[in-house]
Amino acid sequence: MEGEPTMEEIIVVEKLNKSYQHKSAVNNLSFTVCQGEIVGLLGPNGAGKSTTINILSTILKPDSGNISIGGYDLAKDKSKIKKFIGIVPQDLAIYEEISAEKNVAFFASLYGLHGSELKSQTCKALQQVGLYDHRAEKPKTFSGGMKRRLNIACAIAHAPKLIIMDEPTVGIDPQSRNHILEAILTLRDQGSTILYSTHYMEEVEAIADRILILDEGKLIASGTKDELCQRFENQVTYSFTLDRKPDETTLILSGLSGIQSVAFEEQGLAITVNITNENLSNIISAILSAGYQIKAMSSKEASLETVFLDLTGKSLRD
Numbered sequence: 001m002e003g004e005p006t007m008e009e010i011i012v013v014e015k016l017n018k019s020y021q022h023k024s025a026v027n028n029l030s031f032t033v034c035q036g037e038i039v040g041l042l043g044p045n046g047a048g049k050s051t052t053i054n055i056l057s058t059i060l061k062p063d064s065g066n067i068s069i070g071g072y073d074l075a076k077d078k079s080k081i082k083k084f085i086g087i088v089p090q091d092l093a094i095y096e097e098i099s100a101e102k103n104v105a106f107f108a109s110l111y112g113l114h115g116s117e118l119k120s121q122t123c124k125a126l127q128q129v130g131l132y133d134h135r136a137e138k139p140k141t142f143s144g145g146m147k148r149r150l151n152i153a154c155a156i157a158h159a160p161k162l163i164i165m166d167e168p169t170v171g172i173d174p175q176s177r178n179h180i181l182e183a184i185l186t187l188r189d190q191g192s193t194i195l196y197s198t199h200y201m202e203e204v205e206a207i208a209d210r211i212l213i214l215d216e217g218k219l220i221a222s223g224t225k226d227e228l229c230q231r232f233e234n235q236v237t238y239s240f241t242l243d244r245k246p247d248e249t250t251l252i253l254s255g256l257s258g259i260q261s262v263a264f265e266e267q268g269l270a271i272t273v274n275i276t277n278e279n280l281s282n283i284i285s286a287i288l289s290a291g292y293q294i295k296a297m298s299s300k301e302a303s304l305e306t307v308f309l310d311l312t313g314k315s316l317r318d
């Protein structure tokens, strides 16, 4: 046989649709997730991420479309799919008053684990999220980030092949977020396949092998970060902080070469340029000769934010 070996497809979604009261939440969505990948489902609030995840988790019924998970047809083999996946829900689903270890053991027992296997899998899951040393403590004493990690341990103790996470880092501090992102990478390195939804582009940029960008229920782009950003590889945005609010009528920059866009802000400017033919000195001269002082300057390469803005005309942070 010639050619590249094809990766095993763990999730195959074809033409998925779901509406609530005639309003479309997921619109003709098709995508695949392959064995061993971390796939980030990125989109702003209301994009359809939770709806998609709830359908894959068998919690919500689609209006139409075909879905197969681990080779099982979602319309026919719901119970096999439930064992195949571990779901980390957006809202915490843990018991505050019993120890971390008992929490994990309880959820694992729902999947039929018992005896020594239950004990060893519970320990393993707690280790995977970095909570083994806290196993005897009750979650009511935990920080928000530790509770979220326990939420993950509860979902993975039955050793699911596929882990589906719905915004697992919402509302926690940056250090705890990094712990969770590291735990996700460890799970992938140990052989799990992970589908992970978020509206934080920095997270998918940091950990996703592949990114699906969703907006208004539709898949608007997909690929690795480099593939998605490739069109913008010659683009840089310079941000200038000035001594006062710039005046659009006196500070004219659009005639300079290489300038793609200029955004006037409260105390400065954001200028996007094509680096192959721009001249930073000309931009700086124009600002200074219009009578402004430059207090600070920074530059930023294109990111997923740029991609999203280009595709939708709006910011991911809106």
Ligand code: ADP
Binding pocket: 020, 021, 024, 025, 043, 044, 045, 046, 047, 048, 049, 050, 051, 052
């Ligand atoms: P996300 O997870 O990306 O924030 P959701 O899947 O929660 O997006 O929502 C997609 C769209 O469906 C939104 O317009 C939302 O208002 C709507 N929606 C979600 N759940 C319901 C529901 N139970 N009833 C009515 N509309 C809903």
